[in-house]
Amino acid sequence: MDETMFGRALSELRGSMPRITAASAESGRLIVVSNRVAPIEEGQPTAGGLAAGVLDALREKGGLWIGWSGDIADGGSRLQPERQKGRVRLQTLDLAQPDYDAYYRGFANSALWPVLHYRSALARFSRADYAGYQRVNGMFATAVAAKLEPDDVVWVHDYHLFGLAAALREAGASNRLGIFLHTPFPAPAVFMTLPVHSDLARSLCQYDLIGFQTEPDRRAFEDYILREADGHIMPGRALMAFGRVVRTGVYPIGVQAEEIRRQAEPLADCAQMSRLRASIGASRLIISVDRLDYSKGLAERFLAYERFLEANEERRGSVTFLQIAPPSRSDVESYREIRVGLEREAGRINGRFSELDWTPVRYLNKGFARQTLMPMFARADVGLVTPMRDGMNLVAKEYVAAQDPRDPGVLVLSQFAGAACELKSALLVNPHDPDEVAEALEQALSMSLDERRERHAEMMTALRRNSLSAWRDRFLADLGARR
Structure with missing residues (x-):
């Protein structure tokens, strides 16, 4: 040889x-x-x-x-x-x-x-x-x-x-x-x-x-x-x-599901959460948290949210999309280009749809401590996790674990994330299809409390079975x- x-x-x-x-x-x-x-x-x-x-x-x-x-x-x-x-x-x-x-x-x-x-x-x-x-x-x-x-x-x-x-x-x-x-x-x-x-x-x-x-x-x-x-x-x-x-x-x-839920509850009144609540008011909250990486499908996600706003005029002014994307490999040119592109897309969507009292996209190119993120997850009505390909994606599991089981939010999850193999009660979507993702967002926001509880309970069973x-x-x- x-x-x-x-x-x-x-x-x-x-x-x-x-x-x-x-x-x-x-x-x-x-x-x-x-x-x-x-x-x-x-x-x-x-x-x-x-x-x-x-x-x-x-x-x-x-x-x-x-x-x-x-x-x-x-x-x-x-x-x-x-x-x-x-x-x-x-x-x-x-x-x-x-x-x-x-x-x-x-x-x-x-x-x-x-x-x-x-x-x-x-x-x-x-x-x-x-x-x-x-x-x-x-x-x-x-x-x-x-x-x-x-x-x-x-x-x-x-x-x-x-x-x-x-x-x-x-x-x-x-x-x-x-x-x-x-x-x-x-x-x-x-x-x-x-x-x-x-x-x-x-x-x-x-x-x-x-x-x-x-x-x-x-x-x-x-x-x-x-x-x-x-x-x-x-x-x-x-x-x-x-x-x-x-x-x-x-x-x-x-993930450590019980610990995440504990982190989500007592810190719900911390300074950052108070500021978030004051700034979005009664708006429904869609949250995404990803490293700034092309595998996460961030540009495609922004397009899907734009399609959602186009198709659901009655939702304008009452839904806020919060994208948290900490810098990743900032010394690699392709990652700098991703950041610039997302900033441009966020500005374009906001310029198209914003009102004096409403900004549809909040794009934060910074990280937050877990103790701050878990209450944000608990507050969000929808967790939007749509990577183009991911080994597992623990954010999806953290979002589910952070929810109040009495009134849980809905997970919209890419079928190409590893977590999709376990979290089958999420709304599974193809991230390459912005219209499908947009439709899933509307389905999540319209879902009844009974269905939300049922889906959340099924996903929590999977989280407890395959714990950290x-x-x-x-x-x-x-x-x-x-x-």
Whole structure:
């Protein structure tokens, strides 16, 4: 077999990585590796629900979380000293500008992210960026290998670190290694638009367990392995590929529903909510909260709301659409263009429909703390969550969990969000069809209380069944099982 780009990168790394052979007095720890880490010190911003779930696992089992610090280092990339609180240790890596540009801005977010979200036309592939991606994966692997004991379990997160397991195997690690993919996984024909698709698949198969958000995502990966990598299915639905057996599973991420409802209730009279109530008065509220990203379908959503106003003249003056879109990857040109485009569309719609006492669109290019967002969700009559493609979309679940079950709002949800596989009682829409979304908005605003309660109760049952704790515990149990 010809040596691949990935194989050449690993050969270069091999000499600098410690061999993992020593036994340990302390075993069975959990090592989490992700692009970013959650804060563990008091006084730092509160971690989101997903990060909190990972932290809980670390606190229970004891272990280490390794990730990028978010800082750009002068000179070369370098590891920072460990920090510790209780049983949780944290170690971060500062990236030099060239490593950040190639690994994060380059391959991960300019090539891999768009392909994973079925937007191949937006992908920009560079061999130099891919080499940088592998180089930084090797840096993370070196950091893990230096701390790894034979019985430790390694839980890796997301598309930034597809190459980590292969680098650790090259270093001699035989530990249980698992990766959970937070994004979708595309159909084989889409994945193959990446020139290094075979290298990436080979590196993914160095993990023992690959977790996906939905069954269609898992099937897409299986199809690729069976059709393009000469793989085959083993008993128990494990895959044999590239000389290894790898298991796959579906682990839909959940939320802490009861905690979200508690956050929504006592803070309903906070200063921000008082200002919101005063500014919109008796208007019905439609709310959307998304990172500023082309996968979220923001431009298409604005068009759908405009169609809603066109078709429902009687709603004008009595419905407000609040779009919260915190900046995302602001140093990437395509994301700056998205922001400018949305600002232009919001201004155009407001210029067309506004009255002296009513502004139809409120577009906020800023983020809010969860303690502020949850009461906003509870106040909103409609949660509008219409990504063009999403791994899960926890905003949809948070919106449902924040609602008062006695008088709940209605979720309008894209059929292409992973959450649609569970939240079947939402109003499911095709985000590519603005008229369908507009009709769903009118249906949501007209829905009877009895129907709203019934739909909300069904979705809450799904949220409780697939809670954040259940997601975490199922994945770690499967990863620790030797089959």
